[in-house]
Amino acid sequence: MTQITNDIEYPGDLRNTRSLFTIAVDIGGSLAKVVYSPEGSDRLIFEAMETELIDEFVRLLHSIIEHHNGGSQKSAQVIATGGGAYKFYDLLKKEFPDVKCISRQDEMECLIRGLDFFIHEIPEEVFTYNDIDGEHIVVPEHAKIYPYMLVNIGSGVSILKVDAPNKFTRVGGSSLGGGTLWGLLSLITGAKTYDEMLSWAHRGDNTNVDTLVGDIYGTGYDKIGLKPTSIASSFGKVFQRGAHLPHAGAIADGTAVNETTDDSELTCTSEILTRNKKFNRADISKSLLYAVSNNIGQIAYLQAKVHNVPNIYFGGSYIRGHLTTMNTLSYAINFWSQGQKQAFFLRHEGYLGAMGAFLTAQETST
Amino acid sequence: MTQITNDIEYPGDLRNTRSLFTIAVDIGGSLAKVVYSPEGSDRLIFEAMETELIDEFVRLLHSIIEHHNGGSQKSAQVIATGGGAYKFYDLLKKEFPDVKCISRQDEMECLIRGLDFFIHEIPEEVFTYNDIDGEHIVVPEHAKIYPYMLVNIGSGVSILKVDAPNKFTRVGGSSLGGGTLWGLLSLITGAKTYDEMLSWAHRGDNTNVDTLVGDIYGTGYDKIGLKPTSIASSFGKVFQRGAHLPHAGAIADGTAVNETTDDSELTCTSEILTRNKKFNRADISKSLLYAVSNNIGQIAYLQAKVHNVPNIYFGGSYIRGHLTTMNTLSYAINFWSQGQKQAFFLRHEGYLGAMGAFLTAQETST
Numbered sequence: 001m002t003q004i005t006n007d008i009e010y011p012g013d014l015r016n017t018r019s020l021f022t023i024a025v026d027i028g029g030s031l032a033k034v035v036y037s038p039e040g041s042d043r044l045i046f047e048a049m050e051t052e053l054i055d056e057f058v059r060l061l062h063s064i065i066e067h068h069n070g071g072s073q074k075s076a077q078v079i080a081t082g083g084g085a086y087k088f089y090d091l092l093k094k095e096f097p098d099v100k101c102i103s104r105q106d107e108m109e110c111l112i113r114g115l116d117f118f119i120h121e122i123p124e125e126v127f128t129y130n131d132i133d134g135e136h137i138v139v140p141e142h143a144k145i146y147p148y149m150l151v152n153i154g155s156g157v158s159i160l161k162v163d164a165p166n167k168f169t170r171v172g173g174s175s176l177g178g179g180t181l182w183g184l185l186s187l188i189t190g191a192k193t194y195d196e197m198l199s200w201a202h203r204g205d206n207t208n209v210d211t212l213v214g215d216i217y218g219t220g221y222d223k224i225g226l227k228p229t230s231i232a233s234s235f236g237k238v239f240q241r242g243a244h245l246p247h248a249g250a251i252a253d254g255t256a257v258n259e260t261t262d263d264s265e266l267t268c269t270s271e272i273l274t275r276n277k278k279f280n281r282a283d284i285s286k287s288l289l290y291a292v293s294n295n296i297g298q299i300a301y302l303q304a305k306v307h308n309v310p311n312i313y314f315g316g317s318y319i320r321g322h323l324t325t326m327n328t329l330s331y332a333i334n335f336w337s338q339g340q341k342q343a344f345f346l347r348h349e350g351y352l353g354a355m356g357a358f359l360t361a362q363e364t365s366t
Numbered sequence: 367m368t369q370i371t372n373d374i375e376y377p378g379d380l381r382n383t384r385s386l387f388t389i390a391v392d393i394g395g396s397l398a399k400v401v402y403s404p405e406g407s408d409r410l411i412f413e414a415m416e417t418e419l420i421d422e423f424v425r426l427l428h429s430i431i432e433h434h435n436g437g438s439q440k441s442a443q444v445i446a447t448g449g450g451a452y453k454f455y456d457l458l459k460k461e462f463p464d465v466k467c468i469s470r471q472d473e474m475e476c477l478i479r480g481l482d483f484f485i486h487e488i489p490e491e492v493f494t495y496n497d498i499d500g501e502h503i504v505v506p507e508h509a510k511i512y513p514y515m516l517v518n519i520g521s522g523v524s525i526l527k528v529d530a531p532n533k534f535t536r537v538g539g540s541s542l543g544g545g546t547l548w549g550l551l552s553l554i555t556g557a558k559t560y561d562e563m564l565s566w567a568h569r570g571d572n573t574n575v576d577t578l579v580g581d582i583y584g585t586g587y588d589k590i591g592l593k594p595t596s597i598a599s600s601f602g603k604v605f606q607r608g609a610h611l612p613h614a615g616a617i618a619d620g621t622a623v624n625e626t627t628d629d630s631e632l633t634c635t636s637e638i639l640t641r642n643k644k645f646n647r648a649d650i651s652k653s654l655l656y657a658v659s660n661n662i663g664q665i666a667y668l669q670a671k672v673h674n675v676p677n678i679y680f681g682g683s684y685i686r687g688h689l690t691t692m693n694t695l696s697y698a699i700n701f702w703s704q705g706q707k708q709a710f711f712l713r714h715e716g717y718l719g720a721m722g723a724f725l726t727a728q729e730t731s732t
Binding site for chain 2: 029155294299
């Protein structure tokens with residue numbers, strides 16, 4: 001299913017400088033994104049779909065050329081970034097044999113170029129959010145934008161320190177990102193879409209599966225500043241001897257299946273849980289969303305501390321404007337930095353790379 | 367089941383100074399540990415069992431008094447630390463009404479006191495490990511021990527910076543610890559014990575479930591130093607549209623169960639996986655072990671960097687002498703610090719708190 005994000009007005013100084021119709025794509029580990037500006041329009045359009053539906057994505061690109069450039073490949077160019085720009089290069093070549101060019105752009109350069117554009121050029125793009133204060137639009141002070149940190153959360157996480165336009169370093173990253181949340185939750189809960197899982201997470205209660213400081217101590221641990229409601233161990237309440245003995249191999253209808261040490265099969269533990277009614281999808285979803293978001297927040301804070309950077313922008317398709325996620329990231333940055341560092345979010349968080357690729361194309365084609 | 371760790375000879379200068387038989391317990395979120403020295407012996411004995419078997423643990427303590435102090439509660443004392451020292455205080459009071467005293471000691475102080483003792487007093491306690499160089503005993507140079515970092519991994523993770531004996535600060539922590547690994551894996555794989563899960567992890571192949579850099583790019587991403595074999599997204603390969611459509615609710619015998627949005631039930635996704643034969647327990651176990659260990663390693667490195675500490679000791683019952691775990695932690699510290707920081711492990715990693723409580727009792731009872 002195609003996701004469409006709000007289009008934006010194309011800043012005046014960049015308009016009408018195009019000699020070619022540009023389709024910019026960013027093909028990541030989970031999502032493929034496209035940015036384009038219909039012929040004769042002053043809008044930028046943003047669309048995305050799962051990378052595993054790559055054939056459908058290719059059809060989307062064909063339809064964009066069909067509807068917005070009169071079907072002409074010859075007066076079009078495809079600018080690709082993200083890992084898929086390499087992995088699917090041959091496919092793009094085959095599908096678009098007549099376009100003027102198919103170029104590949106460095107992913108990190110595109111991310112930063114796109115983010116710089118959103119920060120500097122697009123009004124009401126940047127905002128702060130937490131559950132208490134709500135959402136606030138931020139107008140970045142141009143003199144104080146650099147240095148900043150970009151924490152880009154896609155399937156995995158990349159953390160970049162940006163010192164000036166086009167001057168950046170990838171300082172770190174994490175393999176615990178959107179792919180981890182999505183993968184584990186689809187495995188455990190049967191969620192069919194990322195958004196279904198997010199809606200469960202929104203109403204879940206993680207305290208049914210997480211061990212809190214209060215569960216261990218009875219109270220808080222004042223001496224080291226841990227509140228009774230702090231999460232001591234994510235999923236700490238899930239392991240229960242009883243849930244696995246003595247009928248760990250039994251399924252719902254009572255038929256015993258072989259207990260096996262053969263690792264080619266997984267036992268139906270979820271079914272056991274169904275009978276126990278002990279854990280539910282919503283609580284599990286919230287717990288894992290908290291765990292992954294808190295963890296990214298902490299690593300982002302530590303990297304910002306190590307590199308002495310005050311402002312942290314969160315980008316990538318993990319967030320999707322989801323309030324619980326943004327609140328958790330904001331809380332983590334505020335908690336660890338004791339209010340010294342600030343988390344910023346973006347309306348077009350998932351399109352930094354595609355936007356950057358689009359801008360690169362505009363520069364090189366004029 | 368009681369776990370018994372190698373006993374050690376009690377250093378001479380601490381022997382025979384006891385007026386009371388001391389039982390030191392550290393009751394954590396997952397495991398309850400006990401340290402004692404049988405009457406007339408020069409050995410320290412270490413035992414542990416799951417905290418949820420607290421009644422069995424109490425029976426163990428009774429049997430220790432029975433067999434090693436002639437059944438006399440009056441000439442015994444119980445020194446308790448960990449969250450359970452508070453949570454189960456009334457239970458201990460009721461079960462041991464005649465002991466000379468039941469005291470509670472601060473958990474972090476006990477951890478550090480225990481670790482300092484192991485580092486300074488016990489030969490062949492500290493070692494380094496990685497898969498290439500194997501295991502090497504370390505004899506810490508006394509002048510260079512402080513400052514050091516303790517990363518204590520139990521259900522959750524606590525990170526302490528130690529500047530001198532009894533001088534320490536808790537600088538951070540993480541809710542992604544042993545409880546998370548154990549909880550999620552018992553939910554997904556049906557593992558009945560932590561050790562069963564570790565043995566699966568040892569022979570699993572995480573590349574069947576993790577997205578590698580090479581899976582996204584086709585090759586490495588040389589410009590930013592990412593090898594094709596680096597993990598880009600833990601569990602990134604698990605979400606598959608096909609695995610959830612159209613029969614996400616079907617179980618093995620072909621009986622369809624209701625697809626429901628009721629979050630009180632989990633669908634039997636593991637069973638779907640069984641049919642698909644796509645993912646197996648061992649691969650999933652290894653992936654999550656890698657994810658949690660890498661993550662702890664990265665946070666430990668960043669905290670060590672922020673606080674300018676060169677040496678990092680890993681303690682807590684998460685590790686259990688498991689080679690894959692130690693290699694992953696060592697690799698993470700070496701990778702992130704570019705060889706500037708060193709990971710150390712301990713033979714009695716799980717007993718730092720209980721050992722510290724024991725020593726505190728010796729001091730105060732002489």
